[in-house]
Amino acid sequence: MHPAPSVILFTTLSGLGFGLLFFLGLGMPDVTGMVSFVFFAIAYALAVGGLLASTFHLGHPERAIKAFSQWKTSWLSREGCCAVAALVVMGLYAIGTVFLDTQWTIFGIIGAVLSLATVFTTSMIYAQLKTIPRWNMPLTPAMFISFSLAGGALLAGQETMATALLIIAGLVQLGYWSYGDKAFAGSGTTMETATGLGDRGAVRAFEPPHTGSNYLLREFVHVVGRKHSQKLRMIGFGLGFALPVLLLLLPIEGLALKHTVAAIAVLSHMAGISCSRWLFFAEAEHVVGLYYGKR
Amino acid sequence: MTELPNSTERKMGLVIDLDTCVGCHACVISCKGWNTENYGAPLSDQDPYGADPSGTFLNRVHSFEVQPKPCGSEPAPAAQLIHFPKSCLHCEDAPCVTVCPTGASYKRVEDGIVLVNEDNCIGCGLCAWSCPYGARELDLAAGVMKKCTLCVDRIYNDNLPEEDRIPSCVRTCPAGARHFGDLGDPNSDVSKLVAERDGMDLMPEMGTKPVNKYLPPRPKDQMEDQIDILAPLLAPVAEEPGGFMGWLDKALDKLPGQTSGGSN
Ligand code: SF4
Ligand code: SF4
Ligand code: SF4
Numbered sequence: 425m426h427p428a429p430s431v432i433l434f435t436t437l438s439g440l441g442f443g444l445l446f447f448l449g450l451g452m453p454d455v456t457g458m459v460s461f462v463f464f465a466i467a468y469a470l471a472v473g474g475l476l477a478s479t480f481h482l483g484h485p486e487r488a489i490k491a492f493s494q495w496k497t498s499w500l501s502r503e504g505c506c507a508v509a510a511l512v513v514m515g516l517y518a519i520g521t522v523f524l525d526t527q528w529t530i531f532g533i534i535g536a537v538l539s540l541a542t543v544f545t546t547s548m549i550y551a552q553l554k555t556i557p558r559w560n561m562p563l564t565p566a567m568f569i570s571f572s573l574a575g576g577a578l579l580a581g582q583e584t585m586a587t588a589l590l591i592i593a594g595l596v597q598l599g600y601w602s603y604g605d606k607a608f609a610g611s612g613t614t615m616e617t618a619t620g621l622g623d624r625g626a627v628r629a630f631e632p633p634h635t636g637s638n639y640l641l642r643e644f645v646h647v648v649g650r651k652h653s654q655k656l657r658m659i660g661f662g663l664g665f666a667l668p669v670l671l672l673l674l675p676i677e678g679l680a681l682k683h684t685v686a687a688i689a690v691l692s693h694m695a696g697i698s699c700s701r702w703l704f705f706a707e708a709e710h711v712v713g714l715y716y717g718k719r
Numbered sequence: 720m721t722e723l724p725n726s727t728e729r730k731m732g733l734v735i736d737l738d739t740c741v742g743c744h745a746c747v748i749s750c751k752g753w754n755t756e757n758y759g760a761p762l763s764d765q766d767p768y769g770a771d772p773s774g775t776f777l778n779r780v781h782s783f784e785v786q787p788k789p790c791g792s793e794p795a796p797a798a799q800l801i802h803f804p805k806s807c808l809h810c811e812d813a814p815c816v817t818v819c820p821t822g823a824s825y826k827r828v829e830d831g832i833v834l835v836n837e838d839n840c841i842g843c844g845l846c847a848w849s850c851p852y853g854a855r856e857l858d859l860a861a862g863v864m865k866k867c868t869l870c871v872d873r874i875y876n877d878n879l880p881e882e883d884r885i886p887s888c889v890r891t892c893p894a895g896a897r898h899f900g901d902l903g904d905p906n907s908d909v910s911k912l913v914a915e916r917d918g919m920d921l922m923p924e925m926g927t928k929p930v931n932k933y934l935p936p937r938p939k940d941q942m943e944d945q946i947d948i949l950a951p952l953l954a955p956v957a958e959e960p961g962g963f964m965g966w967l968d969k970a971l972d973k974l975p976g977q978t979s980g981g982s983n
Contacts, residue, residue, distance in 0.1 A: 499818070
């Protein structure tokens with residue numbers, strides 16, 4: 425799949441934002457007033473910024489409102505509904521903590537659940553697609569949710585929880601890569617089933633239908649060298665999980681230093697997740713490539 | 720809108736004969752022509768006369784080579800070239816419809832045709848991601864999803880002469896490789912054709928239940944020893960020149976220097 429920057433940015437940022445909202449809704453950290461305002465500002469900037477970035481890849485962003493209508497069947501529509509519901513409910517909760525010095529726990533809990541549900545619906549947009557075997561696995565939602573929770577805990581300053589969640593997310597990442605590498609072969613879709621000609625011999629693409637490129641090739645056929653992808657996996661894993669965990673485990677004295685180290689951990693995590701998300705798209709192979717003898 | 724109907728009254732679709740298609744791409748061009756001037760936004764081209772031309776098409780013809788495995792009776796079987804037209808298969812269980820967030824993509828209850836209401840399409844591209852067959856292309860100029868309409872604006876069009884009330888690609892095919900009809904009716908011509916020729920589904924494992932069927936190529940004719948009844952007359956008359964010509968040939972060979980003319 426073509427790794428579109430807008431979609432990578434969207435899933436990375438909004439995943440983090442909704443993860444942070446999840447913890448804020450559960451009262452972690454338990455803050456009010458100005459501090460609470462800063463936390464919510466960061467969470468909303470990430471979540472809303474991500475959502476806005478995602479509209480950049482639409483052909484007709486001005487009609488985006490129509491995307492709320494088909495929640496009965498469409499995960500993309502469900503994502504939109506969940507995101508707006510989460511932002512509204514968490515907004516009410518934020519008003520309480522920031523301006524009224526009160527925590528409306530019930531709004532917080534509902535908002536936290538909706539925030540996590542938003543991340544789940546995002547992941548299902550990809551996981552539902554049988555046409556992309558590498559995404560069509562339960563590990564896809566597991567990955568999105570574990571990343572969001574780990575990043576959220578990190579941003580919320582929940583050190584012990586963040587350490588544990590980062591380790592879990594790192595393991596899910598490794599599992600996703602190892603299963604994902606076998607997914608296409610395991611799907612049973614081949615050039616032979618695509619053309620229905622398999623029972624008469626080996627099928628080879630002889631001539632493509634067109635001499636130039638087209639929408640399908642640009643969107644669905646993206647080849648990443650294996651060496652290249654192994655390197656990027658190492659960078660993504662190192663920055664996203666290993667380094668933040670190490671930084672969290674460092675025994676540090678002094679508030680200023682602690683904040684600096686935490687900030688480095690957050691930035692490193694964000695860079696790592698972006699790298700992993702780039703690979704998530706770039707390595708995903710669509711079965712339509714088979715008609716072109718490509719993957 | 721994006722809920723699929725439980726069943727449709729008819730299942731209109733195409734039957735494509737891989738045996739007779741000659742790969743001329745006439746269906747590609749007639750489809751582009753008809754659909755640029757009719758239903759919805761025109762099918763645009765980008766950089767059509769430049770270095771990197773590309774454009775939107777609803778029907779494309781691939782060509783595949785199939786190499787049969789050697790066996791006892793055929794130790795060195797010849798590869799077969801198969802032209803393979805591909806457009807929307809109007810699937811019964813169309814994933815492209817259910818993923819659509821706006822309801823722009825839908826499947827008609829009356830005839831099963833899968834269409835895009837372009838006024839509602841936000842151009843998110845998700846339906847194209849969900850289609851295993853590459854049957855949907857986002858038009859870069861219009862920003863909306865384009866796909867085969869089964870020429871819905873021809874098949875019911877009373878303004879056209881009766882013989883033109885079939886899809887443009889079917890009407891154009893010079894080889895008669897494309898057939899149009901109701902695949903939900905077991906007594907229709909297309910259904911009979913499918914039954915007779917073992918019509919098949921593409922990527923059945925995807926669970927999309929395509930309405931369009933493909934007729935597999937028939938086995939190749941076997942070459943007899945004698946290729947042509949005129950062959951005996953074409954056999955070389957004499958392998959080695961004899962008589963005066965033979966003497967001349969040898970004498971010339973003995974001359975020093977280049978043997979020109981390649982007489983040996
Ligand atoms: S061929 Fe593709 S676009 Fe057409 S109905 Fe099936 S899934 Fe949808
Ligand atoms: S039925 Fe019409 S729209 Fe579909 S491939 Fe044929 S000409 Fe194109
Ligand atoms: S016009 Fe007919 S023969 Fe020619 S490519 Fe199309 S289907 Fe095949």
